[in-house]
Amino acid sequence: xxxxxxxxxxxxxxxxxxxxxxxxxxxxxxxxxxxxxxxxxxxxxxxxxxxxxxxxxxxxxxxxxxxxxxxxxxxxxxxxxxxxxxxxxxxxxxxxxxxxxxxxxxxxxxxxxxxxxxxxxxxxxxxxx
Amino acid sequence: xxxxxxxxxxxxxxxxxxxxxxxxxxxxxxxxxxxxxxxxxxxxxxxxxxxxxxxxxxxxxxxxxxxxxxxxxxxxxxxxxxxxxxxxxxxxxxxxxxxxxxxxxxxxxxxxxxxxxxxxxxxxxxxxx
Amino acid sequence: xxxxxxxxxxxxxxxxxxxxxxxxxxxxxxxxxxxxxxxxxxxxxxxxxxxxxxxxxxxxxxxxxxxxxxxxxxxxxxxxxxxxxxxxxxxxxxxxxxxxxxxxxxxxxxxxxxxxxxxxxxxxxxxxxxxxxxxxxxxxxxxxxxxxxxxxxxxxxxxxxxxxxxxxxxxxxxxxxxxxxxxxxxxxxxxxxxxxxxxxxxxxxxxxxxxxxxxxxxxxxxxxxxxxxxxxxxxxxxxxxxxxxxxxxxxxxxxxxxxxxxxxxxxxxxxxxxxxxxxxxxxxxxxxxxxxxxxxxxxxxxxxxxxxxxxxxxxxxxxxxxxxxxxxxxxxxx
Amino acid sequence: xxxxxxxxxxxxxxxxxxxxxxxxxxxxxxxxxxxxxxxxxxxxxxxxxxxxxxxxxxxxxxxxxxxxxxxxxxxxxxxxxxxxxxxxxxxxxxxxxxxxxxxxxxxxxxxxxxxxxxxxxxxxxxxxxxxxxxxxxxxxxxxxxxxxxxxxxxxxxxxxxxxxxxxxxxxxxxxxxxxxxxxxxxxxxxxxxxxxxxxxxxxxxxxxxxxxxxxxxxxxxxxxxxxxxxxxxxxxxxxxxxxxxxxxxxxxxxxxxxxxxxxxxxxxxxxxxxxxxxxxxxxxxxxxxxxxxxxxxxxxxxxxxxxxxxxxxxxxxxxxxxxxxxxxxxxxxx
Ligand SMILES: [Mn+2]
Ligand SMILES: [Mn+2]
Numbered sequence: 001x002x003x004x005x006x007x008x009x010x011x012x013x014x015x016x017x018x019x020x021x022x023x024x025x026x027x028x029x030x031x032x033x034x035x036x037x038x039x040x041x042x043x044x045x046x047x048x049x050x051x052x053x054x055x056x057x058x059x060x061x062x063x064x065x066x067x068x069x070x071x072x073x074x075x076x077x078x079x080x081x082x083x084x085x086x087x088x089x090x091x092x093x094x095x096x097x098x099x100x101x102x103x104x105x106x107x108x109x110x111x112x113x114x115x116x117x118x119x120x121x122x123x124x125x126x127x128x129x
Numbered sequence: 130x131x132x133x134x135x136x137x138x139x140x141x142x143x144x145x146x147x148x149x150x151x152x153x154x155x156x157x158x159x160x161x162x163x164x165x166x167x168x169x170x171x172x173x174x175x176x177x178x179x180x181x182x183x184x185x186x187x188x189x190x191x192x193x194x195x196x197x198x199x200x201x202x203x204x205x206x207x208x209x210x211x212x213x214x215x216x217x218x219x220x221x222x223x224x225x226x227x228x229x230x231x232x233x234x235x236x237x238x239x240x241x242x243x244x245x246x247x248x249x250x251x252x253x254x255x256x257x258x
Numbered sequence: 259x260x261x262x263x264x265x266x267x268x269x270x271x272x273x274x275x276x277x278x279x280x281x282x283x284x285x286x287x288x289x290x291x292x293x294x295x296x297x298x299x300x301x302x303x304x305x306x307x308x309x310x311x312x313x314x315x316x317x318x319x320x321x322x323x324x325x326x327x328x329x330x331x332x333x334x335x336x337x338x339x340x341x342x343x344x345x346x347x348x349x350x351x352x353x354x355x356x357x358x359x360x361x362x363x364x365x366x367x368x369x370x371x372x373x374x375x376x377x378x379x380x381x382x383x384x385x386x387x388x389x390x391x392x393x394x395x396x397x398x399x400x401x402x403x404x405x406x407x408x409x410x411x412x413x414x415x416x417x418x419x420x421x422x423x424x425x426x427x428x429x430x431x432x433x434x435x436x437x438x439x440x441x442x443x444x445x446x447x448x449x450x451x452x453x454x455x456x457x458x459x460x461x462x463x464x465x466x467x468x469x470x471x472x473x474x475x476x477x478x479x480x481x482x483x484x485x486x487x488x489x490x491x492x493x494x495x496x497x498x499x500x501x502x503x504x505x506x507x508x509x510x511x512x513x514x515x516x517x518x519x520x521x522x523x524x525x526x527x528x529x530x531x532x533x534x535x536x537x538x539x540x541x542x543x544x545x546x547x548x549x550x551x552x553x554x555x556x557x558x559x560x561x562x563x564x565x566x567x568x569x570x571x572x573x574x575x576x577x578x579x580x581x582x583x584x585x586x587x588x589x590x591x592x
Numbered sequence: 593x594x595x596x597x598x599x600x601x602x603x604x605x606x607x608x609x610x611x612x613x614x615x616x617x618x619x620x621x622x623x624x625x626x627x628x629x630x631x632x633x634x635x636x637x638x639x640x641x642x643x644x645x646x647x648x649x650x651x652x653x654x655x656x657x658x659x660x661x662x663x664x665x666x667x668x669x670x671x672x673x674x675x676x677x678x679x680x681x682x683x684x685x686x687x688x689x690x691x692x693x694x695x696x697x698x699x700x701x702x703x704x705x706x707x708x709x710x711x712x713x714x715x716x717x718x719x720x721x722x723x724x725x726x727x728x729x730x731x732x733x734x735x736x737x738x739x740x741x742x743x744x745x746x747x748x749x750x751x752x753x754x755x756x757x758x759x760x761x762x763x764x765x766x767x768x769x770x771x772x773x774x775x776x777x778x779x780x781x782x783x784x785x786x787x788x789x790x791x792x793x794x795x796x797x798x799x800x801x802x803x804x805x806x807x808x809x810x811x812x813x814x815x816x817x818x819x820x821x822x823x824x825x826x827x828x829x830x831x832x833x834x835x836x837x838x839x840x841x842x843x844x845x846x847x848x849x850x851x852x853x854x855x856x857x858x859x860x861x862x863x864x865x866x867x868x869x870x871x872x873x874x875x876x877x878x879x880x881x882x883x884x885x886x887x888x889x890x891x892x893x894x895x896x897x898x899x900x901x902x903x904x905x906x907x908x909x910x911x912x913x914x915x916x917x918x919x920x921x922x923x924x925x926x
Contacts, residue, residue: 241673
């Protein structure tokens with residue numbers, strides 16, 4: 001559920017740090033009917049224009065805090081709330097070229113009552129200004 | 130069930146016709162707790178020493194009648210009875226060399242109450258005199 | 259026949275509007291009260307930002323103020339025990355018990371007499387929290403949800419543990435999704451939009467209605483080589499069922515709340531897949547006096563193609579309940 | 593408690609000896625009579641060479657002569673409707689009906705009051721043959737076999753059709769394999785011989801006994817990467833269950849014969865997996881007056897490694913039944 005809301009239409013942009021474009025970012029939500037503790041987010045996979053980025057390149061942030069995916073799996077206090085827009089940052093020097101890009105997002109969640117870990121996907125065409 | 134009885138220990142031999150060795154034969158049973166109409170035998174697959182023979186090379190006989198596998202699928206009267214030893218003949222000019230051979234047999238049956246067609250296998254080392 | 263069944267709603271029904279922040283907690287409670295759904299059930303991790311982290315007193319004050327303002331009654335807090343919180347190992351038993359106690363205390367603070375537990379929670383954990391549940395005056399109810407049903411060995415095991423313990427603070431909350439008599443139209447239509455050929459979808463729908471064994475239908479459809487949407491549609495048959503509503507009768511002393519699951523309410527107030535006109539008389543016969551809480555779960559089946567209007571959907575189900583729960587006038591020949 | 597339950601055996605139990613032609617029809621009937629299993633059920637395609645092709649009169653004469661000689665009584669002919677006889681299409685409805693009629697006439701000629709039908713036969717075919725069954729004095733009994741159970745939607749549908757038709761010549765034959773309470777030891781041991789690690793096998797056995805949902809256990813074992821024998825063992829959990837024996841009570845008016853399935857009888861006369869000591873009192877309570885027909889199905893689980901001795905296995909189950917069916921002496925304090 002909520003698959004089509006996973007990737008947010010707003011917030012797709014290149015990220016600068018110290019005058020350098022270090023990657024790009026976009027807003028993302030959980031495809032789930034409640035919030036989830038961060039330790040139960042097993043994977044956030046991003047591909048742009050068919051190119052997948054490595055797990056190590058992903059950063060997840062909510063409310064001013066940021067985690068790598070490995071750090072996230074060991075985060076037992078903080079949560080990704082229901083409907084909350086997190087920022088997914090992908091570290092890739094130079095970021096993305098201006099113009100339209102196809103962004104694909106997959107989230108794999110460990111949900112206690114399910115006997116498997118579901119992966120949910122969304123894809124959208126977004127524009128870097 | 131009865132997997133280990135599918136290939137019979139006796140009856141493994143080369144088959145001569147008109148002074149020529151045209152293939153080999155052995156006795157075989159159904160791996161099933163009842164008999165089955167021949168139209169429901171979907172496949173009888175034979176391999177010897179790792180070499181599989183084509184479906185067209187197989188002949189099935191009981192009580193003096195013989196069928197190709199395609200003919201068998203259109204045989205709506207006769208049956209392979211419970212525990213009955215059929216002769217499986219494999220047409221291959223020259224037959225098999227004397228000595229020990231590993232014989233593999235797989236039977237695929239269409240059983241009305243099962244939602245799939247089970248394949249059962251047996252393998253034995255038998256000797257051509 | 260007179261009955262004491264009350265109408266309520268799980269705020270889960272408004273998940274679309276809540277997720278997208280189109281409606282606030284007050285909005286959904288107000289909307290429910292307007293329909294006469296005066297019992298309120300809540301998935302707290304959905305409605306209370308940050309829960310199960312401790313909530314400020316103001317959150318509880320606000321909740322109670324809303325109940326007063328709209329004349330609604332707290333019914334149930336739906337808990338989620340995250341026993342797979344730690345990757346690669348299960349949450350230790352004592353921590354599971356402690357987690358359940360947080361939920362029980364939270365339910366009590368909300369004024370809910372019930373908390374919904376998921377079926378995957380172990381009977382031993384339930385037994386361990388029963389004394390605390392009694393102390394807090396909160397009954398812990400295992401949700402009997404498809405593909406389970408009252409005769410499933412796992413539900414029987416829960417029942418045996420409850421009876422052996424003898425606590426009246428453990429019980430069941432059946433989800434009416436165990437009584438899906440016809441394949442839901444909104445499911446079928448979504449699978450067709452995803453590429454399932456219509457003929458195959460018709461075949462699956464008919465096979466479901468004939469209650470043909472799932473594995474036979476799956477095998478049929480595999481042979482049709484009709485693509486992944488057809489396979490996705492047919493494998494739903496493994497996880498859905500029409501159980502016998504009369505089975506609830508023997509468990510009635512432990513049934514204290516009900517999820518009135520629905521996938522679609524048509525404009526003429528019919529749920530095409532779940533026969534409430536057959537279910538409600540069984541509840542009446544069993545003397546059920548709790549709430550029927552609307553639980554709309556249609557949004558995920560239409561969201562790809564249509565706007566979701568949860569409020570209208572719940573309104574229609576509540577109107578159906580109003581009719582089905584009214585005492586029937588004695589029949590007179592005209 | 594007094595009861596009128598009778599002891600019988602399905603000759604299916606001796607399939608190993610019959611298949612290998614180590615025992616004749618007379619041998620297995622004689623062996624059964626010696627144990628006091630005086631009701632005889634038969635899988636005709638197993639015991640009568642060529643069946644369902646017409647059998648010579650001599651076959652029926654021989655059968656009745658054996659019944660007279662050994663004091664046994666014909667109980668049931670187990671039919672197999674081969675509705676997938678033609679590759680790629682189902683047998684036409686009228687031909688299915690005609691095939692069933694051959695079986696009903698055959699059961700009548702054997703003197704069997706019952707014929708066992710498989711659950712996959714459509715309720716409409718059963719309805720169509722009911723008048724002929726009445727004419728022949730043979731009741732057609734649907735076998736309620738794992739993974740089905742009396743509360744399964746498909747069995748309910750059969751029941752609805754029977755009740756609507758109102759024929760007392762349609763009914764049920766429960767197979768006690770729907771009451772597998774503990775994972776059968778002979779299954780576990782065979783999976784270990786096939787390469788399932790013992791620790792994994794223990795885990796599966798314990799999970800089955802705890803009635804954990806099959807899909808959870810399957811997922812656990814998949815993660816253990818313990819090989820194909822472990823996966824084969826764990827997926828048996830999808831197809832086996834411990835249903836509630838008390839469910840039979842409400843169908844007792846349609847239950848006329850019983851398959852006393854067993855996988856292993858130990859030397860001290862215990863079936864470790866199916867609790868007959870819990871099942872038989874339910875049958876007594878329900879006033880069951882038919883046969884308990886031993887149905888040994890352990891041969892396939894041991895044949896790879898051990899000699900099969902079906903006669904001894906049936907003898908042990910019959911001895912257990914003799915004990916469980918005897919009126920209990922009134923308890924007195926010593
Ligand atoms: Mn529910
Ligand atoms: Mn049986």
